[in-house]
Amino acid sequence: MKRFLTFDELKSLSYEEIESMQNRKFRAFIRYQIYPNHPFYRRLFKEHGVDPFALKTPTDWAKYELPLVKKADYKGNLREFVLNPQQVDGQNRDQAEAIRNILDYYKEVGYKDEHKFVFRRGLRVKLGIGKEKATQELLDHVKYQYSPRFFWFSSGRASGLPSPVFLTHYDNELMLNNMAKSGKMAIDPFVKDGFELRAMNLFPSAPHLGFFGVDGGLLQMADFVVRSTAGGAISTDKLVQLAELFKVTGFAAMPGYLRNIFCRELVNQKPKLEKRGIILLAGERIYDAVIDDIKEYFAEVGMTDTRVIGGWAASETKIGVACQCQEKGGYHNLSPLAFAVRFVKFTDDAGGYEFTSPEEGGYITIFHVDGRSSMFEGYLMGDHVDKVTTGKCPHCGLDMPCFFNISRESEIGAQMQVMGIAEEKIKGATVNLTALRESLLAMNEVHEAQIIVSKSKPNDPYSMDVLSLNIVLKSGANRTQAQRTIQKITKTETEITPEIHFMDLDTLLEQAGGLKFQEIVDSRVKPA
Secondary structure, eight states: OOSSOOHHHHHHSOHHHHHHHHHHHHHHHIIIIIHHHOHHHHHHHHHTTOOGGGOOSTTHHHHTTOOOBOHHHHHTOTGGGBOOTTEETTEEOOHHHHHHHHHHHHHHHTOHHHHHHHHHHHHHHHHTSSHHHHHHHHHHHHHHHHSOOEEEEOOOTTTSSOOEEEEOHHHHHHHHHHHHHHHHHHHHHHHTTTOOOEEEEOSOOSSSHHHHHHHHHHHHHOSEEEEOOSSSSSOHHHHHHHHHHTTOOEEEEOHHHIIIIIHHHHHHHOOOOOSEEEEEEOSSOOOHHHHHHHHHHHHHTTOOEEEEEEEEOOTTTOSOOEEESSTTOOEEESOTTTEEEEEEEEOSTTSOEEEOOGGGOEEEEEEESSOOSBOOSSEEEEEEESEEEOSBOTTTOOBSOEEEOOBOGGGGTTOOSSTTOSEEEETTEEEEHHHHHHHHHTSTTEEEEEEEEEESSTTOTTSOEEEEEEEEEOTTOOHHHHHHHHHHHHHHHHSOOOEEEEOOHHHHHHHTTTTSOOOEEEOOOOOO
């Protein structure tokens, strides 16, 4: 059994083969990693009377009526989400038992080399043959696997302060190999023509997967990397100059920064870029209008043949990533041996749920099948997809499920009753905030839009709801005509007449969070 599949292996295997490997890893992981070593899930299984050996596939989570785990559960129990083979139920574990669990895991999952390594050194320790060296080698192995070495933060915009997610050296190795596959997916159609990827990382530097995952992945697979940040240590105007100097052919960035800041400077300076290029976006919902604008901006400076591809991951996915295979298309999980992606819908207000059929889409729920340190099973990401298709993809040939139209949980911060829900009641009307913003961006006159839900009396939770729109118009747009159209669209989609505030882009970016653009904000005070 492999720890991860290469991009070429993903293209050659059937989904039945991939799913079989995924389910085998899931069973082994639950039995010999999660249940013995994960305090939170060990307690969860016991409280619900579930035998970990009964879980055969991720969807058995619902069969045995285990609750979905949410970010609030994690935020309140950070230590209990870290795999710890040295303790069980708060007590120190016998070292021999810890080694047996590791051996059972390696045997069950099919890691033959690792099993041989641990077994032989364990035998030497037991027989006293080269005991000191064998003991040190076992200790080094366990530290590499399990000892937390660094962390990054999960997003706190929708749920309060950010929470650290811990990783080990083993996690980092898996993450780097899996992240590189999103880049390979992006350049795959260009490879046969000898495309040279000279990449620029434009993600903001922060203890977050978005920066370190992209940076490490690009170093794994690009011919050359300009390791930068989104206008941080090097200003955006200098980054544009570097893009021309190093003949950059690939840009990785958050959509808001690339479109609203980098591309403006690009058009302002008018550097000469290569004709063919890749643009990898992640971290925010990717709207069709944003893609069209980005392609148009790059075409103005010579990059006329571009592929704009979206990636999806989160701090909690840690070691895996999903990616589009075509512009405005669906996403494939390129790391099926790291984590499984399933989709749920809710059946009641008390947390009842069921897994959906592909056509229904649903809320993304993840199940780790590998990894160490902070681990998540049956974890409700909160991001929502509109639909899922199965079978061989007609565009890239991968025989993998493909999920479409991801609404990021962080975009819809108010809907914490059910994480990621796309609808919110405003003045009694049910409003799909993400769909409204997409309609606004599709207008010819609108460059950028921010939606704010507030109260008419800011400190009174029982006062009237107010829907405000902060709008940036494109150059030359007629404000009066645009205002009428915006009101009509909003009234049609939400049954609400909005307050419209026109402003320039710099003002909106400053108040909307800058690099991490807050597209939808609910500032309503809640009843005590």
